[in-house]
Amino acid sequence: MALSGIQIYKLLPKTNCKECGFPTCLAFAMKLAAKQAELSACPYVSEESKKQLADSSQPPIRLISVKVTGYEVRAGNETVMFRHEKTFFNRPGIFVKVKASEGEEAIKAKVGAADAFKVNYVGIDLTVDGFAVEADGADASPGSAQAFATAVKAARAATKRPLILVGKDPAALGAGLGTLSGENALLYAANSANWEAMTELAKQHHASLAVSAESLDALADLTEKVKGKGLEDIVLDLKSAKLGPYLALSTQVRRLALKSNFRPLGYPVITFAEGGDGRDSVVAAQAIAKYAGFIVLDRFAPELVYPLLVLRQNIYTDPQKPIQVQPAIYEINNPKPESPVLVTTNFSITYFSVANEVEGSGLPAWLVVCDAEGMSVLTAWAAGKFDAERIAKTIKGFNVADKVSRKRVVIPGHVAVLSGELEAELPDWEIRVGPREAVDLPAFMKQAL
Numbered sequence: 485m486a487l488s489g490i491q492i493y494k495l496l497p498k499t500n501c502k503e504c505g506f507p508t509c510l511a512f513a514m515k516l517a518a519k520q521a522e523l524s525a526c527p528y529v530s531e532e533s534k535k536q537l538a539d540s541s542q543p544p545i546r547l548i549s550v551k552v553t554g555y556e557v558r559a560g561n562e563t564v565m566f567r568h569e570k571t572f573f574n575r576p577g578i579f580v581k582v583k584a585s586e587g588e589e590a591i592k593a594k595v596g597a598a599d600a601f602k603v604n605y606v607g608i609d610l611t612v613d614g615f616a617v618e619a620d621g622a623d624a625s626p627g628s629a630q631a632f633a634t635a636v637k638a639a640r641a642a643t644k645r646p647l648i649l650v651g652k653d654p655a656a657l658g659a660g661l662g663t664l665s666g667e668n669a670l671l672y673a674a675n676s677a678n679w680e681a682m683t684e685l686a687k688q689h690h691a692s693l694a695v696s697a698e699s700l701d702a703l704a705d706l707t708e709k710v711k712g713k714g715l716e717d718i719v720l721d722l723k724s725a726k727l728g729p730y731l732a733l734s735t736q737v738r739r740l741a742l743k744s745n746f747r748p749l750g751y752p753v754i755t756f757a758e759g760g761d762g763r764d765s766v767v768a769a770q771a772i773a774k775y776a777g778f779i780v781l782d783r784f785a786p787e788l789v790y791p792l793l794v795l796r797q798n799i800y801t802d803p804q805k806p807i808q809v810q811p812a813i814y815e816i817n818n819p820k821p822e823s824p825v826l827v828t829t830n831f832s833i834t835y836f837s838v839a840n841e842v843e844g845s846g847l848p849a850w851l852v853v854c855d856a857e858g859m860s861v862l863t864a865w866a867a868g869k870f871d872a873e874r875i876a877k878t879i880k881g882f883n884v885a886d887k888v889s890r891k892r893v894v895i896p897g898h899v900a901v902l903s904g905e906l907e908a909e910l911p912d913w914e915i916r917v918g919p920r921e922a923v924d925l926p927a928f929m930k931q932a933l
């Protein structure tokens with residue numbers, strides 16, 4: 485069980501020496517209870533207290549890292565059930581699966597295409613995080629182990645991103661791992677039949693190990709056995725073919741880890757998104773929201789991956805810090821020097837409202853996005869983050885005058901009050917006041933510009 489702040493305080497030296505960076509031992513204890521401080525910050529905790537505190541100072545969901553030079557997927561370390569309580573920290577890694585039976589060249593082509601896929605969303609490049617290679621040979625013959633090793637090699641040749649090796653046969657997975665060096669892969673999966681060999685394999689290759697069982701009780705038993713053999717980097721595989729029960733299981737596991745500090749299930753979850761007719765997209769979307777650490781897609785298709793990446797980006801942001809777009813000058817519909825210059829803030833919803841309306845109208849424009857600390861137009865204006873000085877500085881900073889033949893800038897109708905000050909800041913520019921709502925921009929542009 486997690487200890488409360490008062491329980492932790494009782495185990496501290498109570499000298500209030502401040503060396504931990506907090507004014508009192510009680511303040512430090514409260515931070516420890518909230519998982520916002522490390523026990524090691526206090527140099528005076530007795531060995532006996534350390535032992536008792538070890539459990540409560542560990543994150544309730546273990547952090548698992550699957551990595552290779554230059555790339556890392558981290559899962560776990562989450563502290564809340566609901567995003568609005570605080571935030572979700574480690575975005576679930578999205579992996580695309582290939583099968584050994586597809587053959588070397590097909591694997592290279594598929595992995596290469598998915599690896600190169602990139603979406604620029606509000607100024608951030610979104611990509612898949614890695615690949616899963618499945619040993620789908622029918623038997624456990626040396627030939628199928630060899631085929632798997634060849635498949636892993638082919639995947640590794642086509643991507644530098646982390647890998648998950650999928651299969652039941654430790655010999656095949658071992659052959660695959662043997663082709664990799666200097667990386668921490670994830671093995672899928674240990675079950676009641678193969679867990680000892682799989683645990684040894686994972687330990688030997690510094691890999692994490694997904695553990696699979698038919699019920700939560702069996703899963704908890706198995707993770708304890710694996711942990712007993714000295715492997716703690718564990719990932720959970722929950723079994724349910726249906727979406728509703730799967731959601732219930734995921735929620736139960738998260739709740740047990742966070743609310744009851746139930747260590748045998750305090751690990752991230754891996755989800756396989758499978759099924760035609762769009763079922764895979766629903767499974768993956770549900771897993772992004774609640775509560776996967778790793779998601780393996782059965783196929784790669786831009787129309788499948790794009791919305792999942794965007795959904796994940798939106799959920800794994802701090803709700804107290806709005807998503808912002810990069811302050812810049814954005815070109816909409818191939819603007820020409822005579823096209824109008826529009827100004828707005830860098831709150832992503834504001835940016836997309838304006839950009840989408842103008843783009844949809846087919847009218848060309850230069851859209852200047854000011855750094856307003858991610859606030860919408862009115863909020864930023866009220867907070868002093870979107871004023872004439874800032875707008876003028878942005879227009880000058882991006883050398884907008886060099887791009888246009890007519891110095892004419894349109895400010896949002898909500899800040900019409902700034903037009904006088906802006907004229908003073910930009911004396912050689914014509915200042916126009918646009919509509920209050922983005923939806924009215926196309927009509928305004930057609931009639932007034």
Ligand code: SF4
Nearest residue numbers: 500501502504509526
């Ligand atoms: S360093 Fe330890 S003893 Fe000193 S104030 Fe912090 S918790 Fe208390």
